Amino acid sequence: MTRTEYVYVTYISATPQRIWDAIVQPEFARQYWQHENISEWKPGSGWKHRDTESGEIKIAGKILEAIPPKRLVLTWAYPKDEGNAGETSRVTFELEPIDSMVRLTVTHDELVPGSNMEKGIKQGWPRVLSSLKTFLETGKPLPTWSKAKASA
Amino acid sequence: MDLVFKALADPTRRKLLDRLHGKSGLTLTELCEQMDMTRQAVTQHLAVLEEANLVSVVWRGREKHHYLNPVPIHEIYDRWVKKFERTSLRTLNQLKKRLEGESHD
Numbered sequence: 001m002t003r004t005e006y007v008y009v010t011y012i013s014a015t016p017q018r019i020w021d022a023i024v025q026p027e028f029a030r031q032y033w034q035h036e037n038i039s040e041w042k043p044g045s046g047w048k049h050r051d052t053e054s055g056e057i058k059i060a061g062k063i064l065e066a067i068p069p070k071r072l073v074l075t076w077a078y079p080k081d082e083g084n085a086g087e088t089s090r091v092t093f094e095l096e097p098i099d100s101m102v103r104l105t106v107t108h109d110e111l112v113p114g115s116n117m118e119k120g121i122k123q124g125w126p127r128v129l130s131s132l133k134t135f136l137e138t139g140k141p142l143p144t145w146s147k148a149k150a151s152a
Numbered sequence: 153m154d155l156v157f158k159a160l161a162d163p164t165r166r167k168l169l170d171r172l173h174g175k176s177g178l179t180l181t182e183l184c185e186q187m188d189m190t191r192q193a194v195t196q197h198l199a200v201l202e203e204a205n206l207v208s209v210v211w212r213g214r215e216k217h218h219y220l221n222p223v224p225i226h227e228i229y230d231r232w233v234k235k236f237e238r239t240s241l242r243t244l245n246q247l248k249k250r251l252e253g254e255s256h257d
Contacts (some may be wrong), residue, residue, distance in 0.1 A: 004176055007219040009208040105208070130226040 003089075004118065005109030010129045014136040017093040018068035019102055022132060023093060024083050026050075032135035033128055041066045047074055061088065070095055078110070078117070089117060104129070156224045159204035164189070165197050169206060172220035179215050 012019060017041060022028045026036035030052040039047030049059035060082045061075035072093040081087035089110040096103045106125055111118045134140065159165055164187070169181060184194050197219065202206040208221040 005219075006176055007208040007210055007221065008223055009205055010223045011205065031216050066257040084158065107210075126226040129223045130230055133223075134230060 001114065003138060004113045005107060005108045005111060006122065006125065008106045008108075008125045008129055009131050010104050012104055012133045012136055014102060016069035016102050018079055018136060019095055019104055019132075020072075021084070022136060024068075024070065032131045039063060041068075041072075046081075064090070076117075087112070087115075087117075089121075104132075153224075153228065155204040155236060156228065159200050159206055162197070162200075164193075165201055168194070168197055168201060169220055172207065173217055175204060176219055177217040183218065205219070 016127075022032070022041070024041050025044060026038055029036045034050055034052055037047060038046055038050060043063055045063050047061055047063055048057050048122040050057050054136065057079050059076055060079045061077055063072075063074050065071060065073040069141065074091055075088050076091050077084065089108060089112075090142060092105075092107040092109075094103075094105040096105070096106075108121050108125065108133050111121070160169075160234050167187070168183060169184070172178060180191065180195065180198070183198070187194055198207060202209060205224050206221055208219045210217045212218070
């Protein structure tokens with residue numbers, strides 16, 4: 001089966017460590033993502049993506065690589081599909097310092113074309129990355145993010 | 153943000169973005185199909201889109217694959233569109249309430 005992929009890039013005026021923390025620390029992530037990522041962040045360990053308000057686990061997977069604060073690779077599936085290779089995609093975060101900024105690249109590949117997961121992440125990543133950038137650069141969370149999600 | 157508006161202010165570049173929205177990861181050769189211009193001209197347009205960060209690229213061997221990167225567009229949406237949209241939604245909601253109220257009279 002041919003899989004599809006997306007590559008998202010954003011330049012953020014922050015240190016790689018701050019951006020790394022914003023991804024892996026629940027109390028940090030919930031402020032701009034309204035979700036939090038829970039894991040020991042070691043290769044082989046599991047991770048969960050939890051809706052902060054409802055506590056519901058939305059996405060689950062395994063950590064494939066974790067090199068703080070440079071590169072994080074994880075598998076990505078609905079909890080019901082965990083362990084099912086056919087329904088599992090992969091997300092790679094790459095943090096590359098450029099002058100006083102960081103080029104953050106999020107590659108989401110191994111997606112099944114036309115799947116609900118593909119539709120969901122296409123809506124989600126631009127919003128999350130834009131919100132992350134605003135949050136790190138201005139210190140202000142975007143309270144309307146969850147509303148936008150509900151109406152999308 | 154100037155770079156984004158400048159990049160979008162051209163029909164050829166908007167067409168290239170539409171092509172990448174339709175299919176992710178196209179190569180230059182694939183993008184040149186259906187474009188009525190030289191390979192060099194397409195390359196130049198892609199360079200403008202890349203500079204504006206509207207297109208991200210991944211090298212695989214000697215092939216460059218292009219991806220639509222909508223993050224800067226979302227930043228514009230967050231800053232310029234969302235606040236107006238909320239107002240218009242509220243107006244529509246008020247109009248709806250008024251019209252529905254009238255229909256009960």
